[in-house]
């Protein structure tokens with residue numbers, strides 16, 4: 329079963345989270361394998377997508393955003409696009425667009441950053457947008473400060489989180505065909521204190537002590553090996569890493585509240601998309617193929633619109649059935 333655990337280091341401004349996705353992750357893969365056009369993911373793509381989902385769940389839980397958190401990698405190699413989308417209730421879905429072969433053991437840069445043009449985007453799309461409001465999007469390159477390609481998704485996202493939240497973050501991610509898992513450790517801002525760098529004297533000493541605490545915990549977290557994250561249960565991982573620390577644990581999210589596979593596609597949404605094509609383009613497809621068929625690349629659901637359905641879509645707004653206009 330999938331599960332998410334949150335904890336605090338007692339007396340220290342440091343929090344942690346560990347996610348372990350099993351059924352939610354295998355469902356994502358099962359849907360892909362059932363797609364006769366694409367077939368199952370090649371192993372390196374599977375590992376990347378699993379890590380993206382685990383990271384997305386950690387980030388969504390960390391900021392508690394009311395809407396969807398969308399993690400996207402726009403690649404310039406064989407993986408053109410990889411997407412993981414996590415809702416505030418931890419319903420999740422993911423997909424990747426792959427062109428050509430991805431050899432076994434392919435590095436991250438070989439998949440998505442072949443020519444140094446790969447990008448990672450994090451979008452926060454609120455449940456309801458105010459008029460004129462755009463979803464927030466942050467974009468980071470897949471290279472470090474010296475323009476060298478990063479080979480770990482965790483490094484890309486750590487960089488993003490330091491930049492966007494101004495909080496020191498340590499992330500460990502791993503995924504295979506059964507488990508997608510992640511550990512996040514984050515330093516919290518001190519309550520009632522301003523910019524740490526501007527402080528002097530007693531506060532400076534205090535800051536130094538807190539830095540040492542965070543560095544110790546981050547070093548312990550970073551020592552977690554990929555294999556351990558994939559094969560050990562959460563209790564064992566926390567005991568092994570932090571047996572000398574005092575942890576305050578919270579009620580884990582598991583069972584009904586656990587992260588789970590959920591696709592937000594619907595016939596109404598596909599109808600909107602067809603509307604976006606324009607009436608002449610839609611009629612061209614109808615003339616050529618008899619109907620418009622759209623498959624959801626996240627869950628595999630098949631939507632088919634015949635001439636009557638298409639005529640409905642392009643009716644004047646006032647004549648539309650009551651179900652359509654409400655859809656976002």
Ligand SMILES: [Zn+2]
Nearest residue numbers: 591593624627
């Ligand atoms: Zn779907």
